[in-house]
Amino acid sequence: MSEEKINGQVKIIRVDDIDTDQIFHQSLLTIHDPEEIKPHIFGNLPGHQSFGKENNENKIVIVGKNFGKGSTRQQAVTGFLAHKIKAIIGESFGPIYYSNAVNAGLLLIEAPGILEFKIDDNDTLEIDLSNAMISNENKGTAMKCKSIPKPVIDIMKAGGLLELGEKTEF
Template sequence: MSIKKISGKAKLVIIDDIDTDQIFHQSLLTMHDPQEIKPHIFGNLEGFESFGKGNHEGEIIVVGKNFGKGSTRQQAVTGFLAHKIKAIVGESFGPIYYSNAVNSGLLLIEAPGISQLPIDNLDALEINIEDAIIVNLDKGNEIKCKSIPKPVLDIMEAGGLLKLGEGM
């Protein structure tokens, strides 16, 4: 598998400093099953409490600064994978969240300035991985994003870190 271009409808969650407890609350930590985790995503984020119960397949979530800061909570990644979202694009990500996402194959794209770019919910976005550009096809505007480091792409293309470990 080679990841070159990703497209999907925008879903805006542009709030800075969203903590993993707002993505998946600590009271649910004995849940292991992705399908059980799925409806609880953003369950503790004011204004987005019902997000997890909706259909978000194929969406590209757009977030603000420091998304996923807080606890080392794998479920806060797993839930988005269960929703089959295409990617999360944001100003910046908490370092542990970034690593957890890469390791299980959730694509995160850092795009400083994205929260200032005119985007509405359901706009068609296209991410060109090789050129590191995000295009809003509906608005006709675009923004540079940070390149995805090769080792990160290697892990994602291998199907996640655990697959790599099978041969080590």
């Protein structure tokens, strides 16, 4: 995460309370290779089962409340990195999912009100990280999001938690 501004086309998953078994089902837990995880993302989320097999590269995914609630499984984060998702913007995130994502370098943006923000699939969004702003380039609208805490930025800039552990004495 070197850039201060992130751009990408939007994919909206307008669902609250998506849990990790809907993102990456428990029957697949022995799979750890990111490329093998990739096609299974949202494999148990009615209406979105095809997500894993589509090309979502460089997209920004938008989700509802409590995204990623449920288990600690790291694969539910790894799969989005395998898809080269630029960021996930959500109304809110499950606390374990939030830390798993930060530790792996997946950018999560907490933006209460994002589902009321006028936005359609494939609109282009810009996330201004330093000013905590999200703007819709197609609609010419903008909204505030929560700013990203400094320790999170430090971990993400290091390329992830384990990389931070390699570079810094703890």
